[in-house]
Amino acid sequence: MVKLTTKQYNEILKSLGISYLGNYSQSAKLVLNERVGNVITYNIYLAPWTLAGEVNGRQINTCPGGKHCHTQCLFGSGRTKIEVITNGFEHSNIVRSRIKKTRLFYTDRDLFMALLCYELEHTKAYAEKHGYGFSVRLNCTSDISPLAFKADGMNILEMYPNVQFYDYTKVASRLSLPFRYPNYNLTFSFDGYNWETCLTALKMGVNIAVVFDTPICPTSYLGYNVIDGTKSDLRYKDIQGGNIVYLEYHRTAEDYKTGKYVAPNSPFVVRV
Secondary structure, eight states: OOOOOHHHHHHHHHHHTOSOSOEESOSHHHHHHHHTTOEEEEEOOOOOTTTTOEETTEEOOSOTTOTTTGGGOGGGSHHHHHHHHHHOGGGOHHHHHHHHHHHHHHHOHHHHHHHHHHHHHHHHHHHHHTTOEEEEESOSSOOOOGGGSEETTEEHHHHOTTSEEEEEEOOGGGTTHHHHOTTEEEEEEOOSSOHHHHHHHHHTTOOEEEEESSSSOOSEETTEEEEETTSOSOGGGSOOSSOEEEEEOOOOGGGGTTSSOOOOOOTTEEOO
16 A cells, blocks of 8 residues: 655645545544543544445445444434435535545545545644544444455554554444454444344344434443443543443434424334
């Protein structure tokens, strides 16, 4: 993998028509990492589910476990929600940018990784210079295995063994990854239909993220201790050992198809 100079990095971004690949403190919750946890988190927002279309006749799917939750995905919340409600998905600059980045991942992995490593290393240096901790979340609106982020025969976890990575996933086969890579923390996610897999994860000591429709964090759920996951996004700093992580549902553009808010009728969002 070629290590990019700043000039090369800027020229590549210009040619791709994007401002950056990843960033830090892009969302309100990731800002809390910095303000509350004193940690800067480098993060990447890609196009979820099948939104990025096809490459070479094959459908891109960045969320293989997203069948039951893609319509309530956080991709459609925040600034994206405003753009989509106002102009539609096809005219949203945020959506277009994330699709470009996603397609780059599937069409030119080497270039994608060169950009990622340039940004990761510069963000890490910035964090250290200003006295912050540093972490990386590769999947803010996607669910791609960290093992797929590869360059020169090494995955990203091997390339940066002293950097803390973390993700949420609905892919059961990845539950063993934190046991193989001590710099990787994984929180499994309830999608409304995978509770049996969640029970397996809880028995393994993996925490489970559950989205609730209430702004008040319950103390327990189905007999399991509940941790408030809204204070920050630093899941690797949570008490580990098989707990429920409370997340509050955020309205998305999909909830305003009629022009007015309609609460989602999905078991993905737990009502208490």
